Amino acid sequence: MRCVGLTPSEHRETVQGCPCSAEATKYTxxxxxxxxxxxxxxxxxxLLPEAExxxxxLADGKEAEDLxxxxxxxxxxxxxxxxDDDDTRPVITDLGRTYLAARDDNRTATTVLVVDVDKKKRVARVDVSAWRPDEPVTVLMDQIANDSGLDADSLTGQWLxxxxxxxxxxxxxxxLTGFRPLAAMPSGWIRMGGEDE
Structure with missing residues (x-):
């Protein structure tokens, strides 16, 4: 909802661009x-090929005419x-770079383990097996719950x-996108009592 969504209508114009909840402010x-x-x-x-x-x-820092x-x-x-507001020179944003990276990068399916969930902050930390399995990354709790269909209370400890x-x-x-229940755990992944599950 951002700050503007939590503000009475008479004050919304004042907090419209509040950086504490903006898309451009990292980790919000x-x-x-x-x-x-x-x-x-x-x-x-x-995007259409011309827009891309x-x-x-713009990503290459070249002058571009808006044909x-x-x-x-x-x-x-x-x-x-x-x-800036008075300039006609376009520049790419960080989101634009993320878009191009998503177009160019190799995206693959990977298993993730939900390490923990912070319901107050509405985030979860997950281990990503194919990336750095011992370095948890933060994702939105609601994204995982909405994508997977699982209740937020049951996310901790889930393999997805x-x-x-x-x-x-x-x-x-x-x-990370497209969280879904894991069909079956690969043999030998989890050991309990020295035996493969």
Missing amino acids: ASWRAAQVRVTRLAEELP GLLRL GNLLPQLQVRGLARLL EADANCDASDADDLV
């Missing part, structure tokens, strides 16, 4: 949700913006499957 719920939204956009409903071409020119009035398509999705860009260099660039 809005930032995490935007990473997922843009990654899913790249996978499921990509413009975005790639066909493509910039508004990028702006409405948060992928590009004008350098999700799609990820496992070549990501750090947790900030790792984006």
Whole structure:
């Protein structure tokens, strides 16, 4: 809901761009949700080739003319913006870079273990088997619950499957999508009492 969604209507204009809940502010719920939204956009409903071409020119730092009035398509999705309010020079945003990474990266299915859930902050920490299994990453609790159909109370300790860009260099660039129940655990993964389950 961001800050503006929790503010009485007479004060909404004042808090409209509040950075503590903005998509551009790392580690906020809005930032995490935007990473997922843009990654899913790249996978499921990509830009027209001309718009993506413009975005790639901006990513390379090249001068780009907005042929066909493509910039508004990028702006409405948060992928590009004008350098400042009075300028006509477009630049790529961090979300635009996330979009291009999702278009270019190899996304694969991987098993994930929900390590713990913080219901107050509405986040969960998960181990990603195909990335760095001993380095938990933070994802939105509601994303896992909505994708998988599982209740938030039952998430801790659950093995699930999700799609990820496992070549990501750090947790900030790792984006998990499509959480789903794991059909079957591979033989030998969990040992109890010295015996394979």
